[in-house]
Amino acid sequence: MNRQKPSVETVSALNPEFRNHPQRVMDELRSTHPILLDESSKIVILTRAADIAKVINDRDIYCDPRKSDPDSGLRRVHRVDESYRPNLLRMDDPDHKRVRDLVSKAFNQVSIDALRPKIEQITSDLLDSLRGRYSFDLMEDFAEPFPTAVIAEVLCVHRDKREDFQRWSKALSQIFNPKPTPEQLERLQWGSENFQGYLKQIFDERREHRGTDLVSELITAHEGEHKLLEWEIISTCELLLFAGNVTTTDLIGNGMLALLKHPEQMEKLRANPALIPGAVEEMLRYDSPVSHVGRVASDSTRIEGCPMHSGQAIYALLGAANHDPALHQDPHTFDIERENKRHYSFGGAAHFCLGAPLARAEAQIAFSMLLKRFPDISLTPGPDPVRKIAPSFNGLESLWLTVA
Ligand code: HEM
Incomplete structure (x- = not known):
């Protein structure tokens, strides 16, 4: 690890060492500075599973960056100014509970199960488009368009807008980058403005002609006893897009890479597809x-060994918790039959990923159909797959596969 005092930059995708060897960096941090206060950003960084579990399961801790110290780096990441309005991910109770209860009515296991045939169809169409190719980039040709097509289905995006939708979604992946280049910032604004404008149009249409889609259900909720404001509906839909797409894309890329680097696990999975749900975990x-994930301490927050005050910004490193030897035996071994499947990749408690059932369904269907369609998959010889520079996220820029 770079010998300078570690900071939030050390554990950012902007740091090539962290990007390429995150576990090496987090292991060292966990053993040398398990609770680290970065003086310049005023953010405490946690790497032990026990501390992380405590923070993400503590319902008295805040998510809204406006509650952090005036000079905290968390405010910069979220570009907090007078016009800042938190989306569901950053809301605290009572707003969080109100919005989450309404959204989760429309976005639950039953509605995801009903989506499965559609997800299978989308997977099959994308795999058909690869017919005749013996080499392709899994990220660009499958993992990126796949979740966007699924969420477009959920939001009933018009067919002629699907390609634009894809481009806006990609531009939004820089949303948590604390140091975007002017070009990335411009793309981010462009993606956000276009997407919000389009959602507004869908919103107006659905207000006139109600359907059974998510936006219609959110509008109905808006008119019911509990209110969802128009901007809350739009920001929730935007959140579904950027929270759900990049992450699912990365799960598919990272998962495929793990299988390719552990061919005995790939063989096991091919021999017994019933292992797929466990393999995805x-x-x-x-x-x-x-x-x-970012949090803000409240008066009652206590982390042993770290003085806390209300307003202290905190980063909980989920990958560090998942690889903590105190939680898992042989944490760096990729074992699809691991008995203890505990992980923090979907967060926890009040803000537990609302899209987890959808992400799981998508990944299970994608791996099942990819392995069936291609009886032989290998990494295309050449340089190692490149990790993308998207702070807060962890995924691949490209993953070239050779198939038979
Ligand atoms: C592999 C895929 C995914 C991963 C790893 C993931 C991860 C996460 C994590 C860690 C959180 C908690 C953030 C925090 O506590 O601050 C979260 C929240 C959330 N996720 Fe996901 N997510 C995934 C897919 C999805 C999908 C497909 C959707 C929807 C289309 C989605 C929608 C949401 C929403 C709405 C929240 C906010 C929940 C709240 O604050 O109450 N996610 N996700």
Whole structure:
């Protein structure tokens, strides 16, 4: 590890060492500075599973960056200014509970189970488009368009807007980058403005002609006893897009890479597809698509060995918790039959990933159909797959496969 005092930059995708060897960096941090206060960003970084579990399961801790110290780096990451309005991910109670209860009515296991045939169809169409190719980039040709097509289905995006939708979604992946380049910032604004404008159009249409889609259900909720404001519906839909797409894309890329680097696990999975759900959990644990979650301490927050005050910003490194030897035996071994499947890749408690059932369904279907369609998959010879620079997320830029 770079010998300078570790900081939030050390555990950011902007640091090539962390990007390429996250577990090496987090292991060292966990053993030398398990609770680290970065003086310049005023953020405490946690790497032990026990501390991370405590923070993400503590319902009295805040998510809203406006509650952090005035000079905290968390405010910069979220570009907090007077016009800042938190989306569901950053809301605290009572707003969080109100919005989450309404959204989860429309977005639950039953609605995801009903989506499965559609997800299978989307997977099959994408795999058909690869017919005749013996080499392709899994990320660009499958893992990126796949979840966007699924969420487009959930939001009933018009067919002629699907390619735009894909581009906006990609631009939004820089949303948590604390130091975007001017070009990335411009793309981010462009993606957000276009997407919000389009959602507004869908919103107006659905207000006139209600359907059974998510937006219609959210509008109905808006008119019911409990209110969802128009901007809350739009920001929730935007959240579903950027929280759900990049992460699922990365799960598929990271999971495929793990299988290719552990051919005996790939063979086991091919021989017994019933192992797929467990394999997806191990993929999530082994190479978490979300690198950290941010929190803000309240008066009652206590972490042993670390003085806390209300307003102290905290980063909980999810991948570090997943690989803590105190939680898992041989944490760096990729074992799809691991008995203890515990991981923190979907967060926990009040903010536990609302899209977890959808992400699981998508990954299970994708791996099942990819392995069936291609009886032989290998890494295309050449340089190692490149990790992308998207702070807060952890995934691949490209993953070239050779198939038979
Ligand atoms: C492998 C895929 C995914 C991973 C690893 C993932 C990870 C996470 C994590 C770690 C959180 C908690 C953040 C925090 O506590 O601050 C979260 C929240 C959330 N996720 Fe996911 N996610 C995935 C897929 C999805 C999908 C497919 C959707 C929806 C389409 C989605 C929607 C959400 C929403 C709405 C929240 C906010 C919940 C709340 O704050 O109450 N996610 N996700």
